[in-house]
Amino acid sequence: MNTDAGMIGQAGLQFFGRMCTSISHDIKNVLAVVNENAGLLEDLCAMADRGKPIDLSRLKRLAADVKAQVRRGDGIVSGMNRFAHSVDSTLVRLDLVEVMELLKTLSLRFASMQGFAFRLTRPQDSATVTTAPFLLLHLLWLCLEQAIAAAGPGRTVELTAEKGVDGASLRFGRLEGLGNAPAASFPTEMASRLCRALNAEVRVDVQANEILVNIADLRE
Amino acid sequence: MAEKVLIVDDDKAFLRILSERMQNRGMEVSTAESAAMALQLLEKESYDAVLLDLMMPEMGGLEALQIMRRKQPEIQVIFLTGHPSVSKGVEAMKLGAMDFIPKPVDMSELTEKIQAAKTRRMILVEKRALKKIKNIITKND
Numbered sequence: 001m002n003t004d005a006g007m008i009g010q011a012g013l014q015f016f017g018r019m020c021t022s023i024s025h026d027i028k029n030v031l032a033v034v035n036e037n038a039g040l041l042e043d044l045c046a047m048a049d050r051g052k053p054i055d056l057s058r059l060k061r062l063a064a065d066v067k068a069q070v071r072r073g074d075g076i077v078s079g080m081n082r083f084a085h086s087v088d089s090t091l092v093r094l095d096l097v098e099v100m101e102l103l104k105t106l107s108l109r110f111a112s113m114q115g116f117a118f119r120l121t122r123p124q125d126s127a128t129v130t131t132a133p134f135l136l137l138h139l140l141w142l143c144l145e146q147a148i149a150a151a152g153p154g155r156t157v158e159l160t161a162e163k164g165v166d167g168a169s170l171r172f173g174r175l176e177g178l179g180n181a182p183a184a185s186f187p188t189e190m191a192s193r194l195c196r197a198l199n200a201e202v203r204v205d206v207q208a209n210e211i212l213v214n215i216a217d218l219r220e
Numbered sequence: 221m222a223e224k225v226l227i228v229d230d231d232k233a234f235l236r237i238l239s240e241r242m243q244n245r246g247m248e249v250s251t252a253e254s255a256a257m258a259l260q261l262l263e264k265e266s267y268d269a270v271l272l273d274l275m276m277p278e279m280g281g282l283e284a285l286q287i288m289r290r291k292q293p294e295i296q297v298i299f300l301t302g303h304p305s306v307s308k309g310v311e312a313m314k315l316g317a318m319d320f321i322p323k324p325v326d327m328s329e330l331t332e333k334i335q336a337a338k339t340r341r342m343i344l345v346e347k348r349a350l351k352k353i354k355n356i357i358t359k360n361d
Contacts, residue, residue, distance in 0.1 A: 024303075028324075031324050032231075039327055040241050113277045
């Protein structure tokens, strides 16, 4: 079990579980708000029964609130669906813009808890790569955790996708605190294992305040 | 007299709607979007009950609870969480929380707990006042 594949499998399962926990928390929060909206509707009906007329504008606002929560929930569930499908195939042609967006969706709760924001920069030419989607998401998540720890005073992590010669790359920028982290601490052992499995490379550039992930095309 | 309640949650939509429902039940409600904001309010106000979210940015509910109890030992904190787990519940109770309610919230259960919190707090405040009076009498004797 001490092989790269074994270790990656075990850590991958932990990563999957962690994402599910975070997503279920987000969904619970949406349900809690919808539940309170339904409760308020009941309150208004009970008040109407006692002779207090229902304010129509209040009802309209309630309907708008419920719709907003449905949109919020839909975004969370769509992200969860895309994440769950990442284990379907070993190799897939991926658009890194979609990967960046998924990463952003998955990290919403995490971002809010840590008080940071994402800024995505789309490439001029499409940045696609043939790779293992779940392993790539796991590697990028590890990079993201490191990036958040090193994010600058504005607490904004800039994510940039770029087309490469034999694949594509993703850049985590604006990491002004990167120099404060011990140089040897990243990439971690697990990140290095994932890099080997993905034929990828993680470069920590303290001068440029960025973490660069080069992802080469994988072949069957 | 109306129950005076502070709700602390980083979800603004939840905060707004829950406070409206509680106000409809005659409660006097204040809200805070973060633990830091709640601690500021507690500098100048006291509440019959504090409804506290467990997971919040910067300072989580458990850390906030400890600071709140240092500021106001009689404070009655009820945790509201979308993530109820036995271990977190036990930890919260050990740290002095009064109760632990999962989201989505059952309003009648919450109302009962808030009323119980008010009674409990009043007893603790009275006990402290009696102790003070006792100390003064003993000193004077």
